[in-house]
Amino acid sequence: MITLIMAASIPMQSVRVVKSATCGRKLVATSRFAPGQCILEELPYVYTLCDNTRGLYCDFCLKKSSTLKKCSSCNYVRYCNTSCQKRDWTRCHKQECKILQKIHPSPPDLHGAQLLSHLIRKQRKSTPCTQDNEDCFPTTVDQLESHLSYAKKDNIESLLFVLQQFFEEDVLAEPSSLVKMYGVINCNSFSIYNNDLIAIASGIYLRASMVNHSCDPNCTWVFDGRKLQLRTVKDVTEGEECTISYIDNINPTKERQAELEKRYHFTCKCVRCVEEINSLEPGDGLSKELRGLKKSLEQIEDLEESQDILRCHLSLFRK
Numbered sequence: 001m002i003t004l005i006m007a008a009s010i011p012m013q014s015v016r017v018v019k020s021a022t023c024g025r026k027l028v029a030t031s032r033f034a035p036g037q038c039i040l041e042e043l044p045y046v047y048t049l050c051d052n053t054r055g056l057y058c059d060f061c062l063k064k065s066s067t068l069k070k071c072s073s074c075n076y077v078r079y080c081n082t083s084c085q086k087r088d089w090t091r092c093h094k095q096e097c098k099i100l101q102k103i104h105p106s107p108p109d110l111h112g113a114q115l116l117s118h119l120i121r122k123q124r125k126s127t128p129c130t131q132d133n134e135d136c137f138p139t140t141v142d143q144l145e146s147h148l149s150y151a152k153k154d155n156i157e158s159l160l161f162v163l164q165q166f167f168e169e170d171v172l173a174e175p176s177s178l179v180k181m182y183g184v185i186n187c188n189s190f191s192i193y194n195n196d197l198i199a200i201a202s203g204i205y206l207r208a209s210m211v212n213h214s215c216d217p218n219c220t221w222v223f224d225g226r227k228l229q230l231r232t233v234k235d236v237t238e239g240e241e242c243t244i245s246y247i248d249n250i251n252p253t254k255e256r257q258a259e260l261e262k263r264y265h266f267t268c269k270c271v272r273c274v275e276e277i278n279s280l281e282p283g284d285g286l287s288k289e290l291r292g293l294k295k296s297l298e299q300i301e302d303l304e305e306s307q308d309i310l311r312c313h314l315s316l317f318r319k
Contacts, residue, residue: 014039017210026241027210033236040230046118047203051111060088062225074100092118119181138206141184214243216272
């Protein structure tokens with residue numbers, strides 16, 4: 001069991017970005033960390049509630065409450081208090097309120113379109129990145145991976161239709177920019193979980209997007225409302241890469257590889273995958289350990305069958 005070390009503050013520059021020969025950039029520890037330590041903390045660049053959790057959580061702070069107050073104009077978004085309402089008005093609701101009035105109370109699936117519109121608006125206000133410094137944390141989404149070549153035309157056209165239907169024209173970007181933003185969301189968005197590990201929202205975290213995948217990770221992420229915390233799950237040495245698992249790493253090797261290829265467009269070459277692939281036996285695709293377990297189970301079944309036959313013979317002999 002991992003004991004979380006609730007430090008008063010995160011050590012300055014506990015992690016840094018460095019170039020990687022295999023995956024572009026990676027996050028490495030600048031000192032030694034014990035399991036449970038928080039090594040990175042970040043608020044989202046953009047975020048929005050999932051459609052099925054809207055009305056249960058505050059649209060700004062993402063805290064659950066049974067006394068949320070609706071926006072009196074659109075009757076769609078809800079807030080804990082006046083402070084959250086004012087801050088969300090500045091963040092995004094000022095541009096969306098009139099539009100949401102037109103589609104409430106039967107809104108379509110707005111989650112993806114809202115996140116994309118927030119990203120486009122935020123990006124328009126930011127200073128364009130003029131150089132690609134691979135040794136620094138990203139400051140804009142221009143510096144995040146988008147995998148444009150894998151973008152599906154049907155999905156983009158469907159999303160563009162939603163944007164055109166329910167968002168004002170100033171939200172829409174040039175087609176090439178829109179496709180890039182769509183790719184950024186697909187490759188870099190985090191599901192934001194509550195304390196019960198239920199996904200309640202999605203967000204883009206610029207710094208956390210630098211953390212690469214491993215099927216045997218040394219870190220994981222947890223949330224405190226909107227705030228993402230990257231915490232160690234095992235000892236991490238100075239200079240060691242900090243990794244998380246993008247998927248359910250309990251699955252067999254081939255299933256993990258297929259899911260990563262489909263969702264994130266890369267073939268995992270972490271130590272665990274390499275070792276498991278090298279140990280696979282031809283024919284059934286099972287590792288040596290699993291083949292041994294299978295053989296043991298078969299022997300147990302044979303033994304049980306033999307015992308049943310012996311009991312049958314004994315019963316006949318006694319008669």
